[in-house]
Amino acid sequence: MALAGCGQDYPQTATYNSALPAAIPGTPASLANNAAPSSGRTGGPVALLVPLTGDLAPVGQALENAAKLAFPAGGGPALDVRDTGGTAAGAASAAQAAIAAGDGIILGPLTSAEAKAVAPIAQAAQVNVLTFTNDSSVAAPGIWPLGISPDQQVARVVASAASAGRTQVAALLPDSDFGHSLATALQTEATALSEPSPSITFYQDGFPNLNQAVRTLSDFADRGQNLEAQIKAARELDTAAGREKARELQHQQIPPPAFNALFIGATNGDILAEIATLLPFYSVNQPQVQLLGPALWSAIAPALGKNHIYAGALYAAPDPASSAGFDQKYQSVYGAPPPGIADVGFDAAAIARLISGQGGYTSALLTDPAGFTGTDGVLRMLPNGQVQRGLAVFQVAPSGPVITSPAPTSLNSPSS
Structure with missing residues (x-):
């Protein structure tokens, strides 16, 4: 699948497409042979479902801004922006209106609850959906969650640790939806790698609860x-x-603990600081135990690097170099840096615009086994709605995070 229009500038409408997703050369035969029958409309405007009112309005506006950068003035298709209000009911209503208006594909909505409300409506109308949530449980034929999911980040960093012999994994996770999603992803990846089942401990708010969780996880009573x-x-x-x-x-x-890798699901600086005091107290130390973390650590990695407990910890996330061009253009057009999710909004819009000129918004084009290269790196959408991504692995360091395993340029490689 070829791209056109790269490097163009459209100052009249502040649109820009110098970073449109690119088709990745090479088609895995196993995926090509498992393609599902194609579905989806072959034309029409592109619906963008985002919250422009309510608490999530700032995020919705950023997504609209990002999507507009992928659509040049005078070039098809049209972008049909509709407000969801940030609610499931609002998203369902917006989807129904967009489908009735003849829109050919839906970009959005933002949250998992909204996506679950839109899914049956879109599937019944044979309209494909690129939603912005990172909840992989919404994935289904015709519904692709493009947010960077716990599954994707866990799989990448755990596989990287396993390649260095760190195959006995434990996890210290918040007792929240995010924490339980990480736990499921850890268990899935352990099965995929034929590793022992991870030892998972959840913690609730409050230092006494965190202290007890670390004590239990470390098996300090016996050790x-x-x-x-x-x-x-x-x-x-x-x-x-x-x-x-x-x-x-x-x-x-x-004696060291029974595990040699510890995935920490905390993303709050204060909680991470408390964990840093508890790990050595219960004799959970690097290098005997390799610390791992989620992609959200990318936002706090410089601060983490100042704490010697986390120096050397690993996490998987997009390589910021991939989105540098988009970030600069967004800043120049809108006068502010884009939030992280804006990358997802841009990529969804750019993919829709690309395939609109290649035969329409069909699942056959969306699930091209070669995949796409977007602002967050390579991605591939599968017929069952799951999304694969190529992430880099970073090591926390005092001078800032360092890439220890580059993001793949193709999802055909084992490291992806």
Whole structure:
């Protein structure tokens, strides 16, 4: 699939498409042979469903801004922007109106709840949907969640750790929807890699709860307290031999935990600071244990690098170099840097515009096994609605994050 129009500028309407997704050369035969029958409309405007009112309006406006950069003035198709209000009911109403107006594809909505409300409406009308949520549970034929999902980031960083021999994985995760999504992703990836099932511990708000979670996860009661009990017993002998024995035991290392990689799901700086005090207290230390984290660490990696506990930790995320051109253009047009999700909005719009000139918004074109190169790197949409992405692996360092495994340029490689 070829691209046209790269490098053009459209100052009259502030549209820009110098970073349109590109088709990736090479088609995996196994995927090509499993293609589902094509569905979707072959023409019509592009519907953009975003919250322009309500609490999420600032995010919706950023998504609209990003999408407009992919549509040049005077070039088809038209962009039909509709407000969802940030609610499931609003999204369903907007989808119905867009379909009735003859729109050929839906970009959005933003949240998982909205996407689940839109899905049956769009599927019944044979209109494909590129939604902005990162909840992979909404994936279904004709419904592709383009947000960077827990599945994608976990799979990449855990596979990278496994390649270095870190195959006994534990996880310290918030007791939230995000935490449970990470847990599911960790279990799925362990199965895919034929690794032992991860040991997962959830924590609730509050330092006492976090302390108990780390203590339980570390198995300190068995690893450390037995040694402490021996020291105490030697001292209680109140003899020279007992005191000498206690001194010898104090120099004995506590055995490392049963895991050699620990995925930490916290993204709040204060909670991460508390975890940093608890890990060494319970003798969970690098390099015996490789720390791993989610893609959201990319926003706080410079601060994390100042804490020696997290130096060397790994996380998977898009390479910011991939979106540099888009970020600069968005800044120049709108006078402010784009939020992270704006990348997803731009890519969805650019893909829709691309395939509109290649035969329409059909699932056959959307699920081209070669995939696309977008502002967040390579991605491939599968017939079942799942989305594969090529992410880079970063290491937290005092001077800033360092790429230890570059993002793949094709999803045909094992490292993707």
